[in-house]
Amino acid sequence: MGEWWRGGVIYQVYPRSFQDSNGDGIGDLPGIIARLDHIASLGVDCIWLSPITRSPQADMGYDVSDYRDVDPLFGSLHDFDSLVAQAHARGIKVIMDQVVSHTSDLHPWFQESRLNRTNAKADWYVWADPLPDGSPPNNWPAVFGGRAWEWNPTRGQYYLHNFLASQPDLNFHNPDVQQAVLDIMRFWLERGIDGFRLDTVNYYFHDKKLRSNPPNKRDEHLPYAVNPYDMQEHKYSKSQPENVDFLRRVRSLLNEFPGATSVGEVGDSHKSVELMAEYTSGGDTLHMCYGFDFLGPQFTARHFRSRIEKFFTTGPDGWPCWSFSNHDVPRHITRWAEHGATAPELVRQSAALVLSLKGSVCLYQGEELGLPETDLLFEELTDPRGIRFWPEDKGRDGCRTPIPWDEGNAPNGFTTGTPWLPVKPAQSALNVAQQNADSHSSLAFYRTILAWRKNHPALFDGDIAFYDTAEPVLAFRRSHGNDTLVCVFNLSPVASAVTVSGGGSLEAVSQNAVLDGEQLALGANGYAFIAVSGSATTVTTKA
Structure with missing residues (x-):
């Protein structure tokens, strides 16, 4: 295959x-x-x-x-x-x-885990004791708002949920x-x-020590985020x-x-x-x-x-x-x-x-x-x-x-x-x-x-090399064996002009693009796929 x-x-x-x-x-x-x-x-x-x-x-x-x-x-x-x-x-x-x-809180694994601290699934989810004042063990927030910890009175512990409270996190350390x-x-x-x-x-x-996350570095003129989750750097709650x-x-x-x-x-x-x-x-x-x-x-x-x-x-x-x-x-x-x-x-x-x-x-x-x-x-x-x-x-x-x-x-x-x-x-x-x-x-x-x-191996398994072009032009070369394409994109509704040295032919799937010798004119949201021979082609934007 x-x-x-x-x-x-x-x-x-x-x-x-x-x-x-x-x-x-x-x-x-x-x-x-x-x-x-x-x-x-x-x-x-x-x-x-x-x-x-x-x-x-x-x-x-x-x-x-x-x-x-x-x-x-x-x-x-x-x-x-x-x-x-x-x-x-x-x-x-x-x-x-x-x-x-995570699973649903209706999953049989969680239904068993939540019963007590000694059952066969007791350690299948992330459980933690409260701090002395009854608050959660750390400052981790949930993606969907609020704390990432939900209290379970049966066990006398909090469980972790990175998303909804009805989506308890599995304990992959087990x-x-x-x-x-x-x-x-x-x-x-x-x-x-x-x-x-x-x-x-x-x-x-998650971090086994349940350490609190540090604050996220953010623009001082934006004192809060729409979602408080974005106000933390999630150093300990994920990506371990x-x-x-x-x-x-x-x-x-x-x-x-x-x-x-x-x-x-x-x-x-x-x-x-x-x-x-x-x-x-x-x-x-x-x-x-x-x-x-x-x-x-x-x-x-x-x-x-x-x-x-x-x-x-x-x-x-x-x-x-x-x-x-x-x-x-x-x-x-x-x-x-x-x-x-x-x-x-x-x-x-x-x-x-x-x-x-x-x-x-x-x-x-x-x-x-x-x-x-x-x-x-x-x-x-x-x-x-x-x-x-x-x-x-x-x-x-x-x-x-x-x-x-x-x-x-x-x-x-x-x-x-x-x-x-x-x-x-x-x-x-x-x-x-x-x-x-x-x-x-x-x-x-x-x-x-x-x-x-599908007819261009360069596009699905070829190398990529970028040209140094000014905004809003993105240009790169894709190459695989004898198949080489120069790809140029005008990421703008305003026309741009580009010089493509080394020659080549414009592919029909291009849009709002005219190649005249080495001069490539790209209209609004224009892009060009140019079939070239070799790797000597260069792309430069006009000042």
């Missing part, structure tokens, strides 16, 4: 919002099966399936109560097996979310917990899954050195299943790229990692270049998985709107950029349609983060609204019932049916550029 994942393109399916098959307003596995041909038409290599295991859905499935069964909301184990088989029949791999840094997690992964691998996306992979271990040894155990398990892969989610604002490199270096840890460096507001040549160079300097043999959107952040077409002349031009430029960086790529459902963030009312929200921090932080529901499939009125064929989140006019107008009929649509472009990319 080879290293299919290296430079591969993964398509994230958020099951709740992909396709509903039974009219309850929530997407499900049979619905995904019914839409597999759409995914196959894109030319992607793999599906990442967001959580489908049993859960009370306090955090939309990221609170697992049974790791070995499918939640009835989404279908059954039989549906899961069918999905994997039918994806494989179309040449598409399937990886699934594994949410193992070898029995590690083995239980590995056994769960084996269960799914034996059912035919092709690997895992590992949720919050740097949260597995013990994590690497456990990831080696995960890799050892995956190696028993040829072709199985892993992509870890690294959530750490201080050293995201460094952890991504550490967690994928050496060939005996994870295959890939992604962080949030390209999932924020930054859209500059310096930012993109610095993060990529930092990764490969820190871990030359590591491997990143880059993405611009996912289920946790506002869609990038909205985040970066001020940098685009028009939405369609920004859609195409963003796709061309992420698909030409060194690393693997993750596309989020609806990205191929150019969907913007959905503007929701407070009473329409379901996300606990958005409900808590509204309106400064509107949460994650805006990127999770259903896919509009058919022409006409909302919900555009997603469901025959009432969708769990609404389909608004801006999204409805970008439906799949209409774009299928338009050869100039965003959907048509994604299919074209993904097919084009």
Whole structure:
């Protein structure tokens, strides 16, 4: 099977919002099966399936109560097996979310652990005595607000929860917990899954001494953050050195299943790229990692270049998985709107950029349609983060609204019932049916550029070298054997001019680009892929 994942393109399916098959307003596995041909038409290599295991859905499935069964909301184990088989029949791999840094408080493990300090699962979660005044053992906050400690009167102790109080953290310092997690992964691998996306992979271990975190260095003119979590440097509550040894155990398990892969989610604002490199270096840890460096507001040549160079300097043999959107952040077409002349031009430029960086790529459902963030009312929200921090932080529901499939009125064929989140006019107008009929649509472009990319080994397994260009121009060379491409992006709605010495021919997938001899004119959000021979080409921006 080879290293299919290296430079591969993964398509994230958020099951709740992909396709509903039974009219309850929530997407499900049979619905995904019914839409597999759409995914196959894109030319992607793999599906990442967001959580489908049993859960009370306090955090939309990221609170697992049974790791070995499918939640009835989404279908059954039989549906899961069918999905994997039918994806494989179309040449598409399937990886699934594994949410193992924490469980639901309804999981049998926690239900036993909370009873007393002497039961068989007593040490499976992170328990701590109160300080003499009754307060929690340290200052760790929860991502979703408040303290990361919840009092349990039965044990007379606090338990750790990095997210909701109903999501207690597992104690990975306990070898029995590690083995239980590995056994769960084996269960799914034996059912035919092709690997895992590992949720919050740097949260597995905590500091054994439970030391308090130091304050975060921040702008003195910004005395507080919308979320107090961002006011700390999370030195002790996550990203601990013990994590690497456990990831080696995960890799050892995956190696028993040829072709199985892993992509870890690294959530750490201080050293995201460094952890991504550490967690994928050496060939005996994870295959890939992604962080949030390209999932924020930054859209500059310096930012993109610095993060990529930092990764490969820190871990030359590591491997990143880059993405611009996912289920946790506002869609990038909205985040970066001020940098685009028009939405369609920004859609195409963003796709061309992420698909030409060194690393693997993750596309989020609806990205191929150019969907913007959905503007929701407070009473329409379901996300606990958005409900808590509204309106400064509107949460994650805006990127999770259903896919509009058919022409006409909302919900555009997603469901025959009432969708769990609404389909608004801006999204409805970008439906799949209409774009299928338009050869100039965003959907048509994604299919074209993904097919084009497959013919250029330089783009999925080649070296990368950046040119010293001034903002807003980002330029780099990708090379693999005799395949060399110069990639130049004008990250701006204002035209730019660039000199490309050494000759070459402009690839047809370029946008708003004219190459006249050595002079490259890039219009608004213009970009150019230039096929060259050798490595003597230089790119310079005009003063």
